[in-house]
Amino acid sequence: MNGPDQGLMAEIVSILLSSGGEFADLYFQDMTARQAEAESGRIERIASVRERGVGLRLIRHGVTHFGTSVEMSPAALRELAGSLAAGAGEVKSSGKRKVEGGKGGIELKKRPAGRLPAGEDPSGVPLEQKGKLVLAALRALDGYDSRLVQVKSVYRDSSLVMKVANSDGVYAEDTRYHGVFLVQVVVSDGDHMQTGYEPVGGTGGYDLFRKIDPGEVALISAGRALTMLQAPEAPSGTMPVVLSSEAGGTMVHEAVGHGLEADLAGQELSIYADKMGLQVASPLVTVVDDATLPGRRGSYNYDDEGEPGRRTVLVDKGVLTAFMSDKAALLKYGMPATGNGRRQSFRNWPIPRMSNTIIEPGKHVPADIVRSVDRGLLVLKMGGGQVNTVTGDFVFDVSEGYLIEGGEKAGPVRGATLAGNGPEVLKNIDMVGNDLGFGLGTCGKDGQGVPVGDAQPTLRIPEIVVGGRDAEGGPG
Numbered sequence: 233m234n235g236p237d238q239g240l241m242a243e244i245v246s247i248l249l250s251s252g253g254e255f256a257d258l259y260f261q262d263m264t265a266r267q268a269e270a271e272s273g274r275i276e277r278i279a280s281v282r283e284r285g286v287g288l289r290l291i292r293h294g295v296t297h298f299g300t301s302v303e304m305s306p307a308a309l310r311e312l313a314g315s316l317a318a319g320a321g322e323v324k325s326s327g328k329r330k331v332e333g334g335k336g337g338i339e340l341k342k343r344p345a346g347r348l349p350a351g352e353d354p355s356g357v358p359l360e361q362k363g364k365l366v367l368a369a370l371r372a373l374d375g376y377d378s379r380l381v382q383v384k385s386v387y388r389d390s391s392l393v394m395k396v397a398n399s400d401g402v403y404a405e406d407t408r409y410h411g412v413f414l415v416q417v418v419v420s421d422g423d424h425m426q427t428g429y430e431p432v433g434g435t436g437g438y439d440l441f442r443k444i445d446p447g448e449v450a451l452i453s454a455g456r457a458l459t460m461l462q463a464p465e466a467p468s469g470t471m472p473v474v475l476s477s478e479a480g481g482t483m484v485h486e487a488v489g490h491g492l493e494a495d496l497a498g499q500e501l502s503i504y505a506d507k508m509g510l511q512v513a514s515p516l517v518t519v520v521d522d523a524t525l526p527g528r529r530g531s532y533n534y535d536d537e538g539e540p541g542r543r544t545v546l547v548d549k550g551v552l553t554a555f556m557s558d559k560a561a562l563l564k565y566g567m568p569a570t571g572n573g574r575r576q577s578f579r580n581w582p583i584p585r586m587s588n589t590i591i592e593p594g595k596h597v598p599a600d601i602v603r604s605v606d607r608g609l610l611v612l613k614m615g616g617g618q619v620n621t622v623t624g625d626f627v628f629d630v631s632e633g634y635l636i637e638g639g640e641k642a643g644p645v646r647g648a649t650l651a652g653n654g655p656e657v658l659k660n661i662d663m664v665g666n667d668l669g670f671g672l673g674t675c676g677k678d679g680q681g682v683p684v685g686d687a688q689p690t691l692r693i694p695e696i697v698v699g700g701r702d703a704e705g706g707p708g
């Protein structure tokens with residue numbers, strides 16, 4: 233692995249702390265990303281970019297001092313570290329530790345190699361082969377239906393090697409391969425338009441894409457769009473809703489997960505800020521964040537502070553037991569680091585972020601959950617949405633929904649939204665399926681995007697506000 237060696241990294245961390253401070257680290261990244269897009273029967277874009285650099289961070293008196301460099305000669309790194317240390321000011325009689333600069337100031341202990349398999353490096357696969365993948369998705373929909381007005385397929389992957397060293401004496405290395413393939417279809421009947429979207433991928437090498445059928449992904453996306461195009465508008469009102477495991481974990485990610493990130497909780501920007509040890513969900517609900525799952529998009533061996541990825545129980549049988557935390561939250565709020573310090577690149581300092589956030593399976597058979605509802609809504613696919621972490625209020629779009637009538641899945645409906653309050657919905661869940669379905673995405677926060685996964689079993693929410701048409705059939 234290239235970049236600064238362990239000895240130089242130890243020296244730079246020592247220089248960072250030479251004027252005093254609570255914590256310092258150096259993060260090195262070498263990342264190559266590739267992309268292929270196809271639309272209208274041809275390749276529209278093929279690109280490959282490389283980012284290589286370091287980020288230096290010093291935390292002193294609770295203030296973060298941060299600098300980056302793509303120049304990684306020893307002289308350049310020493311100069312940047314010295315500037316950050318000088319900018320942090322002289323040591324005050326605050327009891328904060330001071331470490332003299334120079335070699336030997338910090339002794340680093342290398343963490344063992346991670347257990348997650350990296351897989352086949354996608355950088356070794358020609359872009360031409362990835363272009364064939366996206367074109368195969370388009371060919372699968374040639375002549376499929378005259379109502380298809382746009383078909384777009386996208387392949388993206390990245391190969392990343394990282395090294396991090398910090399003033400706790402930690403030195404860690406990791407190699408991460410991410411990939412995603414998606415098909416987006418727009419359909420129209422002249423009066424209405426609907427969009428279908430289906431992504432596949434995760435953490436791992438190109439192995440992921442040797443196992444998929446791009447035509448099948450395209451057909452799923454087109455089928456979803458056409459089904460919703462022909463569907464009547466969803467009814468509105470308060471009703472029971474069954475969230476299928478196929479819907480992925482948008483609910484847990486947005487309505488719950490962000491509120492359990494330590495920086496938001498520490499700043500009292502989360503409705504869960506003062507709820508530690510209290511009942512925040514139904515006793516049937518256990519929520520975990522787990523970075524150790526092989527192949528899932530949010531998985532990693534080490535976070536971007538060198539902490540091992542781990543499984544953290546956030547809500548245990550309805551009781552709040554932990555927040556997702558990083559080193560800064562530990563220093564500022566006393567919240568133990570949980571291996572959730574993540575950054576988009578060396579140009580960003582780490583913040584608490586989710587990895588794979590999951591509502592764990594329960595004991596109910598999914599078919600029995602549907603049969604328990606006389607009239608309501610079955611959600612097979614969630615769309616986008618927004619949440620206010622301070623109040624917990626959320627609104628989500630439903631990409632694919634069906635009425636439930638007499639305990640049976642009935643016809644499709646379009647245009648449905650779900651509106652509610654995260655903690656209230658969690659407390660009201662009264663049936664939890666014994667299945668589990670995963671979703672994947674890129675989560676944005678504070679201008680940084682990181683790959684994440686989410687998952688949930690089939691859930692019954694006995695009462696939630698569904699937006700659609702009103703009782704007379706007009707827009708609601």
